Amino acid sequence: DLLSSKPEPHLIVNELVKLAPNKIHFYEAITIQKNGILTTEPFKKGENNGILRIRCVGNLIIEKGGKIDVSELGYLGGLNSGISSDGIDPQGMSYDEKIGIKSLAANFGGGGGGQSSSKYGSIAGGGGGYGTDGKEADHNRYSGKDNPGAKGGKAYSDEKLTEGLKLGSGGGAGSLYSNSESDKNKWPHGGHGGGALEIIAPEIEIKDGGGIYSNGQNGKSGQTTYASGGGGGSGGTILIRTPKLINNGEIIAKGGLGGKQGPNSNCNGINSIGGLGGFGRIRLDVFDFEKN
Numbered sequence: 001d002l003l004s005s006k007p008e009p010h011l012i013v014n015e016l017v018k019l020a021p022n023k024i025h026f027y028e029a030i031t032i033q034k035n036g037i038l039t040t041e042p043f044k045k046g047e048n049n050g051i052l053r054i055r056c057v058g059n060l061i062i063e064k065g066g067k068i069d070v071s072e073l074g075y076l077g078g079l080n081s082g083i084s085s086d087g088i089d090p091q092g093m094s095y096d097e098k099i100g101i102k103s104l105a106a107n108f109g110g111g112g113g114g115q116s117s118s119k120y121g122s123i124a125g126g127g128g129g130y131g132t133d134g135k136e137a138d139h140n141r142y143s144g145k146d147n148p149g150a151k152g153g154k155a156y157s158d159e160k161l162t163e164g165l166k167l168g169s170g171g172g173a174g175s176l177y178s179n180s181e182s183d184k185n186k187w188p189h190g191g192h193g194g195g196a197l198e199i200i201a202p203e204i205e206i207k208d209g210g211g212i213y214s215n216g217q218n219g220k221s222g223q224t225t226y227a228s229g230g231g232g233g234s235g236g237t238i239l240i241r242t243p244k245l246i247n248n249g250e251i252i253a254k255g256g257l258g259g260k261q262g263p264n265s266n267c268n269g270i271n272s273i274g275g276l277g278g279f280g281r282i283r284l285d286v287f288d289f290e291k292n
Contacts, residue, residue, distance in 0.1 A: 005026055007026045007027050007028045007055075007056075007057050008025070008026060008027045008028065009027070009028055010027065010028045010029045010030070010031070010058075011027045011029070011030045011031070012030075012031050012033065012036075013030070013031070013032045013033065013036035013037070013038050013066065014033040014034070014035055014036045015035060015036060015037070016037045016039070017036070017037065017038050017039070018039055018040055018041060019038065019039075019040050019052060019054075020040070020041070021040045021041045021047070021048060021049040021050060021051055021052065022048040022049070022051040022053065023053065024053045024054075024055055025052075025053060025054050025055065026055045026056075026057075027054070027055070027056050027057070028056070028057050028058055029056055029057070029058035029059055029060065029061075030054065030056055030060045030061070030201075031060075031061045031063070032061070032062045032063060032066035032067065032068065032210070033063050033065070033066050034063060034064060034065030034066060035065055035066070036063075036065075036066040036067070037066070037067055037068075037069055038052075038054075038067070038068045038069070039052065039068070039069050039070060039073070040052040040070060040073065040195065041073070042072070042073040042074075042192070042195070043073060043074055043075055043076065043167060043192070043195070045097055046097075049073070050070065050073040050074050050167050050195040050196060050236075051070075051165055051167070051195065051196045051197075051198075052068075052070050052195065052196070052197045052198070053197075053198045054068075054197075054198065054199045054200070054201075055200045055201070056199075056200070056201035056202070057202075058201075058202065059201060059202065059203040059204070059205065060199065060201040060203070060204045060205070061204075061205045061207070062204075062205070062206045062207060062210035062211065062212070062249060063207050063209075063210055064207050064208060064209030064210055065209055065210070066210050067210060067211045067212065067213060068197065068199070068211075068212045068213070069211075069212075069213045069214075070194060070195030070196065070197045070213070070214045070236060071194055071195070071213050071214055071215040071216070071217070071236075072191070072192045072193075072194065072195075072215070072216065072217040072233065072256075073167070073192070073194065073195030073236070074167035074168040074169070074170070074192055074193030074194050074195050074196070074216070074233065074234075074236045075092065075093040075094055075095070075097070075109070075110065075128070075167050075168065075169045075170045075192065075193045075233075076092070076093040076099075076170045076192055077092050077093075077111075077125075077128070077170035077171045077172075077173070077189050077190030077191045077192050077193075077217065077219065077230060077231070077233055078090035078091050078092045078093075078100050078110070078111070078113050078125055078170060078171065078172045078173030078189065078190040078230065078231075079173055079187075079189050079190075080114075080173040080174060080175070080176065080187040080188050080189050080220075080230065081187070082176070082180065082181050082182065082184065082187045083176070083180060086116060086117050086118060087102065087115070087116060087117075088102040088103060088104060088113050088114070088115045088175075089102060089113035089114045089115065089116075089125065089172065089173035089174065089175050090102055090113045090172070090173050090190075091103055091105070091106070091107035091110045091111065091112055091113045091172050091173075092107060092109075092110030092111045092125070092126075092128045092153060092169055092170030092171045092172050092173075092190045092193075092231065092233065093107070093110050093169065093170045093193075094107050094108035094109035094110040094128070094153060094156075094169040094170070095108060095109060095156060095166065095167070095169070096108060100113060100170075100172070101113075104123070104126075104150045104151060105151050106126065106129070106134075106151045106152060106153045106154055107153065107169075107172075108153065108154060108156065108169070109128055109129045109130050109134070109153040109154055109155070109156050109168075109169030109193075109234065109278075110128055110153045110169045110170050110171075110172065111125050111126030111127050111128045111129075111134050111137075111150060111151070111152055111153045111169070111170065111171040111172035111190055111231035111232075111274075111275055111277075112125065112126040112137075112150030112151040112152070112153075112172045112231075113125055113126075113150055113172040113173050113175075113190075114137065114149075114150050114172060114173055114174045114175035114188075114228050114230070114274075115150070115175055116175040116176060116177040119143075120140070120142055120145075120147045121140050121142030121143070121147065121177065121226070121269070121270040121271060122140065122142075122174075122175045122176070122177035122222070122226050122227060122228040122261070122270055122271040122272070123137065123140060123147060123148075123149055123150060123175055123228055123272060124137035124138060124140075124149050124150065124174050124175070124188075124219075124222075124228035124229050124230070124231065124258060124259070124261070124271070124272045124273055124274040124275065125137055125150050125171050125172030125173050125174045125175075125188070125190045125219060125228075125229070125230045125231035125258075125259075125274045125275065126149065126150035126151045126152040126153065126171065126172045126231045126274070126275040127152045127153065127171050127172075127219075127231040127232045127233075127234070127255060127256075127258060127274065127275030127276045127277040127278060128152075128153045128168060128169035128170050128171045128172075128190070128191070128193050128216060128231060128232065128233045128234035128255065128256075128277045128278065129152055129153030129154045129155050129156070129169055129234050129277075129278040130153075130155060130156060130157070130166065130167075130168045130169055130193065130194075130234040130235060130236070130278055130279070130280055130281065131155060131157075131159075131234070131235060131253070131278060131279040131280045131281040132155050132234075132255075132278040132279045133152050133153065133154055133155050133278050134152030134153040134154075134169070134171065134231065134232070134234055134255065134275055134276065134277050134278045135152045135231075135258070135275040135276040135277075135278070136148065136149050136150065136151055136152045136275050137149025137150045137152075137172075137228070137229075137231060137258060137272055137273065137274050137275040138258070138272040138273045138274075138275075139272065140228070140269050140270060140271060140272040141268070141269025142269055142270045144269075149272055149274075149275060150172045150231065150275065152231070152275045152276075152278070153169045153171075153234065153278065155278060157281065159281060159283070160283065161237065161239055161281060161283050165196035165197075165198060165237050165239065166196060166236075166237055166281070167193055167194070167195060167196055167236055167237070168192075168193025168194035168195070168214070168216050168233055168234035168235050168236040168237075168253075168255075168277070168280050169193045169233065169234050170190050170191065170192050170193050170231075170233050171190030171191045171216070171217075171219045171230055171231025171232045171233050171234075171256065171258070171274060171275065171277055172190045172230065172231045172274075172275075173188065173189055173190050173230050173231075174188030174189070174190070174219065174220065174222055174227060174228045174229045174230040174231075174259055174274055175188070175227065175228050176188070176222070176224055176226075176227045177225075177226035177227060177228070177270070177271065181223075181224050181227075186223040186224060187220065188219070188220045188221060188222045188223075188227055188228065188229050188230045188259050188262075188274075189219070189220045189230050190219050190220075190230040190231045190232075190233065190274070191216055191217030191218050191219045191220070191230060191231065191232045191233035191256040191259075191277060192216070192217045192233045193216050193217075193233040193234045193235075193236055193277070194213075194214035194215050194216050194233065194234065194235045194236025194237070194253055194280050195214055195236045195237075196214065196236050196237040196238075196239075197212065197214055197236070197237065197238050197239065198239045198240075198241075199212075199239070199240050199241070199242070200241045200242070201242050202242065202243055202244070203242060203243065203244045203245075203246070204240065204242045204244070204245050204246070204247075205245075205246040205247075206245075206246070206247045206248060206249035206250070206251070207248055207249055208248045208249060209249060210249040210250075211249045211250035211251065211252065212238060212240075212249075212250070212251045212252075213250070213251075213252050213253070214235055214236035214237060214238050214252075214253040214280050215235055215236075215252060215253065215254050215255075215256065215280075216232055216233030216234045216235050216236070216254070216255040216256035216277035216278075216280070217232070217233045217256045218232055218256040218257045218258075218259065219231045219232045219233075219256060219257065219258045219259035219274035219275075219277075220259045221259040221260040221261070221262070222259060222260065222261050222262030222271060223262055224262050224263075225262055225263045225264070225265050226262060226263075226264060226265070226267070226270050226271050227261065227262035227271060228259075228261050228262070228271040228272050228273070228274070229258050229259020229260050229261055229272075229273050229274035230258070230259045230274045231258055231259075231274040231275040231276075231277065232255050232256030232257050232258050232259075232274060232275065232276050232277030233255065233256045233277045234255045234256075234277040234278040234279070234280060235252075235253035235254045235255050235277065235278070235279050235280025235281075236253055236280045236281075237253065237280055237281050237282075238251060238253050238280070238281075238282045238283070239282075239283045239285075240282075240283070240284050240285065240286065241285040241286075242285070242286055242287075243286070243287045243288060244286070244287065244288040244289075244290070245284065245286045245288070245289050245290070246290045246291070247289070247290070247291050248291060251282060251284075253279060253280030253281065253282050254277075254279055254280070255276055255277025255278050255279055255280075256276075256277045257274075257276060257277075258273050258274025258275045258276050258277075259273070259274040260273055260274075261273055
């Protein structure tokens with residue numbers, strides 16, 4: 001019960017500070033200075049990670065160069081396995097928290113997985129959805145045909161956040177086509193979705209150059225010949241409740257970019273770019289809003 005709890009002293013953040021996930025953090029006040037980043041732990045199945053909850057008795061101030069950032073902490077992007085053969089790569093994860101199956105179709109909000117095929121060439125992963133649908137991956141033009149990309153994930157929840165704080169969904173994995181790759185850093189994974197953030201304070205000020213973010217991760221680009229990129233993760237959730245918000249900075253929950261295609265060795269149209277992640281959701285319960 002916060003009404004009977006004693007708040008922690010004024011929190012001053014001038015470096016990376018990770019608070020425990022999905023726990024209410026109650027402070028006298030918070031100031032985030034230049035180079036300060038306030039965040040939490042990324043999603044982990046069964047542990048409610050990726051959610052940051054903050055309460056203040058006094059003001060919360062984000063100065064130039066400071067930020068509260070839960071970007072890329074949401075549901076996981078599809079993981080490319082590094083194997084090239086005729087087959088389909090995994091979808092991105094969504095609110096059912098299940099690892100995506102190997103399918104071009106969307107996994108609720110998770111983007112569809114890419115495909116490598118002697119018939120269709122290399123097909124990219126679809127973007128994750130949440131506040132808006134994720135985008136379908138670009139079509140390729142292998143053998144002069146119009147081959148559709150993996151599907152983008154579907155939007156879910158609602159703009160009023162009546163279902164609570166939701167994480168953004170992951171983009172689908174890209175594909176390698178005919179070139180196996182042992183270096184895991186070159187596998188075209190899908191991007192993770194954005195995390196979730198709730199802030200309650202009597203006054204919140206975001207100065208020029210400061211910001212609050214819950215962005216999706218960019219899909220990984222294909223780095224081997226004929227590879228296609230992973231889909232971008234969707235943006236997550238930002239919920240702000242305050243009588244007064246002074247915002248001269250940024251409040252953003254956007255989707256990640258789709259990964260680019262790898263080299264095509266003059267085989268034009270054989271591979272493609274991953275789908276763009278959908279927007280997240282931002283709700284501002286504010287009585288007095290100022291922007292200079």
